[in-house]
Amino acid sequence: MPNKTITAPKGFTAAGLHCGVKQSGKPDLALLYCPTGAKAAAVFTTNAIQSAGVIICKKHIVTSPIYTAIINSGNANACTGAKGLAAAKVMCSKVAKELDLETEQVLIASTGIIGQQLPITKITAGITNAAKLLRDSQTAGLNFAKAIMTTDTKAKQAVRTFDLYGKTVTIAGTAKGAGMIGPNMATTICVITTDAAISKPLLGKALKNAIGLSLNRLTVDGHQSTNDTAMILASGLAKNKTITKQDAAYRKFSAVLSDLCNNLGKQMALDAEGATRMFKVVVKGAARKGDALKAARAVADYDLVKCAVHGADPNWGRIVVAVGSCGVTLDPATLCVEIGDIFVFRNGKPTNFDAKRVSRIIAKKEHTITVNLNVGKHQDFCYGCDLSREYITINADYHT
Amino acid sequence: MPNKTITAPKGFTAAGLHCGVKQSGKPDLALLYCPTGAKAAAVFTTNAIQSAGVIICKKHIVTSPIYTAIINSGNANACTGAKGLAAAKVMCSKVAKELDLETEQVLIASTGIIGQQLPITKITAGITNAAKLLRDSQTAGLNFAKAIMTTDTKAKQAVRTFDLYGKTVTIAGTAKGAGMIGPNMATTICVITTDAAISKPLLGKALKNAIGLSLNRLTVDGHQSTNDTAMILASGLAKNKTITKQDAAYRKFSAVLSDLCNNLGKQMALDAEGATRMFKVVVKGAARKGDALKAARAVADYDLVKCAVHGADPNWGRIVVAVGSCGVTLDPATLCVEIGDIFVFRNGKPTNFDAKRVSRIIAKKEHTITVNLNVGKHQDFCYGCDLSREYITINADYHT
Numbered sequence: 001m002p003n004k005t006i007t008a009p010k011g012f013t014a015a016g017l018h019c020g021v022k023q024s025g026k027p028d029l030a031l032l033y034c035p036t037g038a039k040a041a042a043v044f045t046t047n048a049i050q051s052a053g054v055i056i057c058k059k060h061i062v063t064s065p066i067y068t069a070i071i072n073s074g075n076a077n078a079c080t081g082a083k084g085l086a087a088a089k090v091m092c093s094k095v096a097k098e099l100d101l102e103t104e105q106v107l108i109a110s111t112g113i114i115g116q117q118l119p120i121t122k123i124t125a126g127i128t129n130a131a132k133l134l135r136d137s138q139t140a141g142l143n144f145a146k147a148i149m150t151t152d153t154k155a156k157q158a159v160r161t162f163d164l165y166g167k168t169v170t171i172a173g174t175a176k177g178a179g180m181i182g183p184n185m186a187t188t189i190c191v192i193t194t195d196a197a198i199s200k201p202l203l204g205k206a207l208k209n210a211i212g213l214s215l216n217r218l219t220v221d222g223h224q225s226t227n228d229t230a231m232i233l234a235s236g237l238a239k240n241k242t243i244t245k246q247d248a249a250y251r252k253f254s255a256v257l258s259d260l261c262n263n264l265g266k267q268m269a270l271d272a273e274g275a276t277r278m279f280k281v282v283v284k285g286a287a288r289k290g291d292a293l294k295a296a297r298a299v300a301d302y303d304l305v306k307c308a309v310h311g312a313d314p315n316w317g318r319i320v321v322a323v324g325s326c327g328v329t330l331d332p333a334t335l336c337v338e339i340g341d342i343f344v345f346r347n348g349k350p351t352n353f354d355a356k357r358v359s360r361i362i363a364k365k366e367h368t369i370t371v372n373l374n375v376g377k378h379q380d381f382c383y384g385c386d387l388s389r390e391y392i393t394i395n396a397d398y399h400t
Numbered sequence: 401m402p403n404k405t406i407t408a409p410k411g412f413t414a415a416g417l418h419c420g421v422k423q424s425g426k427p428d429l430a431l432l433y434c435p436t437g438a439k440a441a442a443v444f445t446t447n448a449i450q451s452a453g454v455i456i457c458k459k460h461i462v463t464s465p466i467y468t469a470i471i472n473s474g475n476a477n478a479c480t481g482a483k484g485l486a487a488a489k490v491m492c493s494k495v496a497k498e499l500d501l502e503t504e505q506v507l508i509a510s511t512g513i514i515g516q517q518l519p520i521t522k523i524t525a526g527i528t529n530a531a532k533l534l535r536d537s538q539t540a541g542l543n544f545a546k547a548i549m550t551t552d553t554k555a556k557q558a559v560r561t562f563d564l565y566g567k568t569v570t571i572a573g574t575a576k577g578a579g580m581i582g583p584n585m586a587t588t589i590c591v592i593t594t595d596a597a598i599s600k601p602l603l604g605k606a607l608k609n610a611i612g613l614s615l616n617r618l619t620v621d622g623h624q625s626t627n628d629t630a631m632i633l634a635s636g637l638a639k640n641k642t643i644t645k646q647d648a649a650y651r652k653f654s655a656v657l658s659d660l661c662n663n664l665g666k667q668m669a670l671d672a673e674g675a676t677r678m679f680k681v682v683v684k685g686a687a688r689k690g691d692a693l694k695a696a697r698a699v700a701d702y703d704l705v706k707c708a709v710h711g712a713d714p715n716w717g718r719i720v721v722a723v724g725s726c727g728v729t730l731d732p733a734t735l736c737v738e739i740g741d742i743f744v745f746r747n748g749k750p751t752n753f754d755a756k757r758v759s760r761i762i763a764k765k766e767h768t769i770t771v772n773l774n775v776g777k778h779q780d781f782c783y784g785c786d787l788s789r790e791y792i793t794i795n796a797d798y799h800t
Contacts (some may be wrong), residue, residue, distance in 0.1 A: 049724030049732050079720055079732075081749035114717025115750040226721060303703065303791075311796030317514025320479055321626060324449030332449050332479075349481035350515040387703075389789035395704055396711030396788075 004159045005141020009170040009195035011036055011235030014140045015133035016147030021074035021112070021119055021127025027147035028074040029123065031130040032191060033099060037065030038233035040107065041204035043211050043227035051078035052088035053110040054229060060092070060104045060288065064200050066233060069107040070095045071148050071189060073176070077110040077118050078226035087118040094124045100133040109229040111176060111189050112150055145174040148189050151394055152176050156267040160256045164249055167240040169196045171253075171260050175215070175230075177268030189266060190215065190230035196253055197236035198243040204310075205246075206254040207232045214261035218269055218383045219300045232257075269383050270365065274390030278366050279309055285374040291328035292380035295371060298326035300384030310386035314358035316344040323371055328350045334374035340367055347374075401480050404559045405541020409570040409595035411436055411635030416543030419526025421474035421512070421519055427547035428474040429523065431530040432591060433499060437465030438633035440507065441604035443611050445628035451478035452488035453510040454629060458675035460492070460504045464600050465634060469507040470495045470527065471548050471589060473576070477510040478626035487518040494524045498531040509629040511576060511589050512550055545574040548589050551709035551794055552576050556667040560656045564649055567640040569596045571653075571660050575615075575630075577668030590615065590630035590664060596653055597636035598643040605646075606654040607632045614661035618669055618783045619700045632657075669783050670765065674790030678766050679709055682781045683723075685774040692780035695771060698726035700784030710786035714758035716744040723771055734774035740767055747774075 007014050013033045021028040042061045044054050060066070070091055077084045078210040092106040110118070134140070145155035159172040173192035190211075198206070211230050236242070243250045269278035281299045286292035299305055308315040316337050323330065337345040340361035344353050363366050407414050411435045421428040442453050442461045460466070470491055476776075477484045492506040510518070534540070545555035559572040573592035598606070611630050637644070643650045669678035681699045686692035699705055702722040708715040716737050723730065737745040740761035744753050761767050 033544045047721065047724040048728075048730050049720050050737070076717070079717060079745060079748065079750060114715075114720065115745065226717075226724065303787075307792055307796045310792065313796065315514075317476070317479060317626075320449050320514065321447065324447040324626065328448075330448050335449070345479060345515065348479065350479060387792060392707055392710065392787060392789045392792065393704075395707035397712065 001287060003138040003141065004157055006144060006172045006174050006191060007138065007141035008135045008159045008172040008192045009193045009235060010237035010311055011195055012193045013134040013136045014144035014317050015130040015135070016143030017126060017130055017133060021072055025205065027071055027143060029126040029130055030071040030144045030147035031095070031127065031134065032069040032144060032233070034067055034194070034233055034235050036068055036235055036237065038235050039064060039198060039200045039203050040066035040231065040233045041200065041207045042107065042229060042231040043208055045225060047226050049079065049226050051076050051227040052080060052084040053077055053108045054227060055085065057108050057216065057229060060107055063104045065105070066107055067101050067105045068095055068234065069191060069231060071109045071191070072123060073148050073150050074112040075110060075116055075118050076112045076114045076227050079115045080117055083117055084257055087120045090120055091123060091127070094127045098127055107231055109189050109227065111148065111227050114226060148174065148176045150176060151273055152271055154271050155266055156271065158260045158263040160260045162198065162252065164240040169238040169239050169240055170194065171196070171257055173260055173264055175264040175268055176229035177224050177271060188225060188228055192232040193235045195238040196234050196243065197238060197240050198234050198253060198386050202250055203232060205233050206250070206257050208225055209254055210258040210261040213258050214265040217381060218265045219297055232296055240260045251277065266385060269385045272385045273394045274388040275385035277309060277364065278383060278385045280366070280368045280381055280383055282370045282378045282379065283366060284370065284372045285376055286378040287329040287376035289378045289380060292378045293382065294326055295328045295373070296322050296380055298322045298384035299369060299371065300382045301325065303387055306384065306387035309362055310388050312359045312363040314339060314344060314355050314362065318370060320345060328373070329375055330373050331375055336372040336374060338370040357369060403538040403541065404557055405538050406432065406544060406572045406574050406591060406593045407536045407538065407541035407764065408559045408572040408671055409593045409635060410637035411595055412593045413534040413536045414540045414544040415530040415535070416545070416547030417526060417530055417533060418543065420522035421472055427543060428472055429526040429530055430471040430544045430547035430785045431495065431527065431534065432469040432544060432593070432633070433534050434467055435631055435634050436637065437467055438635050439464060439598060439602065439603050440466035440631060440633045441607045442629060442631040443608055444506065445625060448673060449479065449512055449626045451476050451488050451627040452480060452484040453477055453508045454627060455485060456488045456492060457508050457629060460507055463504045465505070465507045466507055467501050467589060468495055468499055469631060471509045471591070472523060473548050473550055474512040475510060475516055475518050476512045476514045476627050476783060479515045480517055487520045490520055491523060491527070492528045498527055507588050507631055509627065511548065511627050514626060543558065547570040548576045551673055554671050556664055556671065558660045558663040560660045562656050563650065564596065564638070564640040564652060565711050567638050569638040569640055570594065571596070571657055573660050573664055575664040575668055577671060586630055588625060592632040594632065594634045595636065595638040596643065597638060597640050598634050598653060602643055602646070602650055603632060604636050606650070606657050609654055610658040610661040613658050614665040617781060618665045619697055639660055665783060669785045672785045673794045674788040675785035676788055677709060678783060678785045680766070680768045680781055680783050682768060682770045682779065684770065684772045684779045685776055686778040687729040687776035689771055689778045689780060692778045694726055695723050695728045695773070695781065696780055696782035698722045699769060699771065700782040703787055706784065706787035709762055710788050712759045712763040714744060714755050714762065719769060719771065720745060728773070729775055730773050731775055736774060738770040
């Protein structure tokens with residue numbers, strides 16, 4: 001079986017284990033290592049309150065090369081003050097010591113409950129163990145993917161292999177999702193590896209673009225966490241001619257990276273807390289680009305739409321309410337809504353559609369809602385998921 | 401037992417009955433009548449998509465005196481095009497004919513499912529019956545209150561009696577709430593009667609102020625419907641010296657009206673779809689007035705906060721995430737959060753609070769979350785309610 005984990009690209013080893021952060025005994029510490037050093041880039045949450053890991057990682061990401069990334073789950077190390085910041089530094093320096101690196105060559109991320117201090121002794125002991133377990137195997141990659149999960153029910157992984165001027169290049173990624181996923185952010189935690197040779201600035205540009213078109217277009221509950229981080233490490237070991245300008249090779253790399261992130265985003269939507277299905281909202285005919293995205297997000301974020309999708313209910317009135325409520329330029333007389341390829345509302349009037357047929361479309365794993373404002377030429381989209389009783393069950397009792 | 405319905409103020413009769421809009425057989429048509437004529441005012445949804453009733457009512461509200469208001473539930477008559485608009489006009493003209501009035505002396509509102517044409521023949525027959533049933537009794541007032549309900553489980557009513565320069569003045573109101581209640585709107589449907597003598601402009605000013613401080617500060621799912629309407633009719637039969645300027649009498653009337661609307665708002669929050677408890681979010685120390693309200697709404701609207709309240713879970717991290725996510729000016733180092741009177745987060749750091757004690761505070765019917773941004777002097781507030789499995793059950797299957 002081909003390796004579908006983040007150890008698939010040449011030059012990466014990984015490990016994942018339980019060190020004691022999670023009381024459940026599930027994996028909670030993940031280590032990635034690129035012995036030859038990697039070009040790296042990252043995007044972070046835009047929440048004004050940022051975790052200690054985000055604060056430290058933002059400083060370290062300017063370093064080149066980056067050799068490693070340490071991630072813990074079960075504790076966000078956010079809202080933990082100076083003590084939390086010190087703990088994040090200790091995590092990085094411990095990894096640096098184990099792998100004989102400088103502290104600033106280590107990337108870091110945390111995810112989990114906010115406001116509790118990290119059990120740093122357990123984590124440093126775990127880092128010692130993780131360093132010994134580093135392998136380039138599929139098992140090691142899967143262990144890494146599992147160790148970054150919180151309320152995810154499945155490891156989320158994707159891999160893409162493509163040709164770049166005669167050389168085979170691989171990109172692989174893993175992400176953790178679940179709740180607290182809104183647009184305007186990186187995502188919760190997303191780690192991508194590639195063996196492509198590419199300059200650090202272009203790697204950053206490609207990542208920002210890819211996340212912008214995928215994970216930033218996904219909304220589960222409309223908010224961004226304090227910890228959202230997406231990072232990419234490029235080992236260069238595919239030995240392609242290094243991408244240093246925005247040429248055809250860059251565009252190909254960028255397109256494949258976007259496709260991979262899009263796939264991870266869909267896995268996140270389908271495994272969002274309690275989610276049973278997802279949907280894409282396309283808004284066309286907007287007066288401004290920003291209007292199109294705003295309206296798409298308003299629909300994808302609206303609890304009543306999410307409930308209707310959960311019930312496979314063609315309640316298009318809620319779609320219209322969300323669009324009308326969000327403050328975009330519109331004309332009630334030109335507004336159209338399609339579910340799948342069926343018009344349910346056309347030029348401000350309901351249509352005689354087959355409700356059972358539309359219900360079957362909504363009941364699929366994924367469907368598209370198309371809103372045409374018909375007042376301009378701009379278009380954008382967003383992904384959402386349904387809202388179920390299970391979301392409440394998960395989130396009413398997560399803390400205590 | 402004193403009359404606690406909208407027929408309590410002098411000069412009003414009401415009726416409520418089932419005419420056939422709702423398949424359940426529950427009351428769906430409500431008629432209010434003031435034979436001597438009333439000064440009237442109303443506030444409406446700011447959703448760009450507005451129901452036929454809202455469009456018509458906005459035209460009629462400028463008339464003085466207003467004699468009557470006709471409201472149907474079970475069908476919103478929204479997104480129904482020219483046919484829906486014609487049906488709303490028929491409703492008004494039918495009431496005018498029954499009560500020997502001009503069409504523009506009739507106020508109108510509708511609430512219920514969006515996008516279906518009104519069964520106008522059933523409604524006109526119902527109007528004939530309702531006109532015969534008009535009484536000033538408590539039973540008639542309660543029938544009215546029940547006939548405007550959709551997924552509400554209880555009729556929402558409030559009455560206030562007070563002295564105005566030696567005359568006893570009464571204000572009474574009824575509202576329907578449930579889902580689709582966001583700030584920046586009137587509310588779903590709210591009908592208020594009073595026997596105060598007050599000029600039409602000041603009645604409008606007092607209503608706008610009262611709704612602004614009560615129903616506009618309530619959020620159930622952050623969106624406003626196509627139909628939100630709050631109306632007040634003043635018969636003047638208390639025979640107080642007519643309020644014509646913003647004097648002490650106006651301020652007293654205005655304060656009592658605000659208190660009554662606040663009470664109706666709380667009834668709506670506690671009877672929101674699936675809600676079991678409510679909470680008030682107070683944001684202090686904001687750099688701008690708008691920031692305070694924005695942050696309060698962000699917290700009250702955030703599904704993860706609503707779930708935590710449902711679970712009586714002191715998960716203050718979600719409160720911090722909502723505040724950090726909403727784009728207001730803040731300093732992570734000065735941010736404080738209190739639940740009830742207990743600090744759970746102080747100057748950017750978690751406190752050692754008694755989680756069981758805080759959980760007991762949250763488990764009450766109503767509690768207050770106080771966020772102090774500590775970056776300015778502005779303050780505002782918002783009401784929210786918890787999010788339960790029942791909300792999903794109600795909203796996944798409302799339509800089909």
